[in-house]
Amino acid sequence: MGDKGTAREKALLLLVEALFYALALAGALAAGAAVMAAAGISPWSAYPVLWEGAAGSANSIKETLVKATPLLLTGLAYSFAYRCGLFNIGAEGQLYAGALAGTAAALLLPPLPGWLHLPLALLCGMAGGALWGGIAGALKAGRGASEIINTIMLNYVGLYVVSYMVTGPLRDAGGSLPQTAAIPLAAELPRLLGSRLHAGVFVALGAALIAYLLLHRSAWGYEIRSAGSNWRAAEVMGMPVRRNTVLVLMASGGFAGLAGWVEIAGVQHRLLQNFSPGFGYDGIAVALLGGAHPLGNILSALLFGGLRSGANAMQRATGASTSLVYVIQAVLIILLLCNRYWLAGVKRTIVARLVGQRSAEQSGHSGQSGQTGQSAAIDSKLGGEGA
Amino acid sequence: MSADVWINYAAAAIRLSAIVLLASLGVLFMARSGILNIGMEGMMLIGALAAVLGSAAGGSAWMGLAAGAAAGCLIGLLFAFLVVTTGADQVIIGTALNLLGLGVTTVFGRSLLGMGTEARQAVSLQPWPVPLLSDLPVVGPLLFQHNALTYLAFLLLPAVSLVLYRTNWGLSVRAVGEHPLAADTLGVRVHRIRYQCCAIGGVLAGLAGAALSIGILNQFTENMVAGRGFIALSAVIFGRWTPGGTAAGSLLFGAADALQLRFQTLGIEIPYQLLLLFPYVLTMLALSWFSGRTRAPAATAMPYKSAANRA
Structure with a gap:
């Protein structure tokens, strides 16, 4: 099951990666909201306007494309x-x-x-x-x-x-x-x-x-x-x-x-x-x-x-000053770099865990007794690395 | 052209040079420990705003200085965390800090200080004429009628030189910048040294920002650093990563800065943009000219993982 494991692992890694990108984006928007709130502007009223101006109408979509x-x-x-x-x-x-x-x-x-x-x-x-x-x-x-x-x-x-x-x-x-x-x-x-x-x-x-x-x-x-x-x-x-x-x-x-x-x-x-x-x-x-x-x-x-x-x-x-965009961008850059340099190990662990659970289920179905989820995970990991 | 105008100009050149010098000594500390600080611009902006806020809140310019230095130190430590601990790319993090500094100071500058004539006033740093010396003709107005930060910048120069070249800690800093693995092998704590240098760099950036906002212009305006952070980086490169050379670069670029602000009163007939781009062109020439003979610290912009962490 080495090859299948690798493909699944790759797909999962991509998925986890996408999830972390989304988290970074959410974090950057949250940081923007925090700065707005600290500057006395309600993010609850400002962000909907931002969304409206970015994608709310045909005109704003055109403006987004211009930018x-x-x-x-x-x-x-x-x-x-x-x-x-x-x-x-x-x-x-x-x-x-x-x-x-x-x-x-x-x-x-x-x-x-x-x-x-x-x-x-x-x-x-x-x-x-x-x-x-x-x-x-x-x-x-x-x-x-x-x-x-x-x-x-x-x-x-x-x-x-x-x-x-x-x-x-x-x-x-x-x-x-x-x-x-x-x-x-x-x-x-x-x-x-x-x-x-x-x-x-x-x-x-x-x-x-x-x-x-x-x-x-x-x-x-x-x-x-x-x-x-x-x-x-x-x-x-x-x-x-x-x-x-x-x-x-x-x-x-x-x-x-x-x-x-x-x-x-x-x-x-x-x-x-x-x-x-x-x-x-x-x-x-x-x-x-x-x-x-x-x-x-x-x-x-x-x-x-x-x-x-x-x-x-x-x-x-x-x-709210358009300079807020700089804050959001800066925080996003910082979070993305943390993601790349710092969390690489975390993501691999998550994927290994996920693969491990799936393998355990599979081995249970196919009746290969005696193999624990964890060793299956190690198996597939070794297979992945060998391929 | 009367002599007064020129003395006036030279004094302004010294004031502006002091700002560049403070910032570039900060860049120098970080550079010698192997950290390329592209984010000086953003750090200085944050220091400049913090100084105005501190001064307005505390009612004294010294509170402003303390706030500027503290904000600079914090942002320096953030930089250190990102590039030393997480090992993130220094160039990109520096760029992000510039964006962050510009964004945060613009948003907060507007909301906390107000805009235009209704802007809250800070207590500015007053010139402190040195007794006796300031009464000397020519030399007095030129050198001894400045504010505390200007004196500090030029007094720091020999101090930095001494620390970098004549103390064990300075030796460690330079070793970490050249060959962190060798330094680590000898028991130097690479990460700790780099954190310390980032903190020092941040404090100096904060003070440089304060020198601009409460030392010269007496207010905070959007993007008021206007490239001086990059000029500071230029001064370090132009000065071949030595304190003396850095000071020479700072004086030269400060003089150009003061000239472009006053070129009309001095009756000079060249486009001011030429003066503005002079530091940048000179730095490029210096960088290309020196290369091969003097170079940046070998470990510039390289993250270091200690042997213990590497496994």
Whole structure:
């Protein structure tokens, strides 16, 4: 019964894992409620408003999708690098670099038909983010400089470069605000269903699919994941680990750059300072909840998108600051990490117990007397490990 | 340009450098024990808010300092629990602390202090001119008319140097940061040392936040740390993980910070964003330039399980 035991054990482990994820989410929402209560806002009145704003109507679902779009892309940015064992904490800066490059392309290219203008601006946005990620990658591969530190530093560089561009060279000559002129209609992502929802949601979904195919269905993806699980082994096998470091951080930055361009071309229609409420940092939470798997990111981006659009509704209705979302995200991240690093043993024990009980029942039915539940559990565990 | 303007500027540069220095000494302690603290920004925000609350509640700036330090210490211990005891990833936990600090301080800042002109006022930390010395021309206003935290930051510098390089405990800290297994073998309690360093780092972060909120601006505003936590991290890297270098980095970045706040009055014609991004670019250059010659403590960001727990 070794093989059956293994399959069941795997399924149970997955189930227990899902349960713990749900518990972490519940814990994070509870922490949010506690903070609200301490700040004098009733969570009983605020959370229903949040739910209403996230999924209560067709409109709020559209708004959730609008918010989930950049989150999915920055989540992919973090996941892609993470699977190669690299920490890209710089999605925020890459997002700004992508927004800048995409806006510049939209504004400075000569008038073009939409079918050409839009993809060109998209590529420029991606290239901007890829450049930002590539700098950190090149410094890591060439000089051994930590990509963690450099991506963080580049966050601020990106922010201030955008701030300089919109107050200086790219400033809208006609307006009084520090922002660029509106991008031409041909460079805007088309709106869907007569709402704020725009075609960027398909860009993000396409990016998730591409990330999945690259990571899990290509030879390059195999190299990336090998380097991620054992850098030295991958190098000894002759994989170009250094080159991949640069390429992966470029690809990762490209996803974040896309997020920036999508926000400009789909929502803002012009570049302005501080247009991102931390989408780059949120991407880390999205990736962690999504198990750093491109397709898992879709679900977690929807969740965090809902949290964001719901929090906006909550702020309008109850005055509870949208910053509450940061608290919920932070607690969720912390609980998920505790879950991964601390509770792994607990989960295995639970599964072993569950398997043990089932085995005991089975052996009782089939009449194999003399075998206690516990020894059956040990049996199946050994079988599982041997397989 | 009159000399007064420049003395004024230099004094402001020293005040702002002191904030970065306090924070970066905290980062340094943690870094030397092998802990990469990305969460300084959030820790400082919590310290800044706690200081305002403490000062407003207790009616004295010293209560504010105590509250800031205590809040910082608690958050430092939380960080230690997460990265030392559970062995969770330091980079991600640091990022989470930044989010937590931003979220908690924004929510509580609004509800507990009120907003705008109705905001509750805290008692701010007054400058304490050093008798006699503060009357000296030029040097007096430059160095001896600051508040207690500014003096403390610069007095802490030699103290930290002494502790890290001339005491057994400091040797243990550095050993834990370089080779925890070897330190453990020699009977150094790796986890305890790291907890202690996190607590110290937290206290210094809290004081740095307090220096900002009740030392300079006299109020709490949302996200008021505005990247100075990361600047502190930069100063440590720029200073190659030594107290002296860290202080040099803090002075340089504090000077840039003060310059961007006053560039108009000083009549400088460069975009202020250039000054703002200068510390970050310089850190990247330093990190790439130094690599190979000086590097981060070897055990940076690596969780350690003692031999006894490993089985």
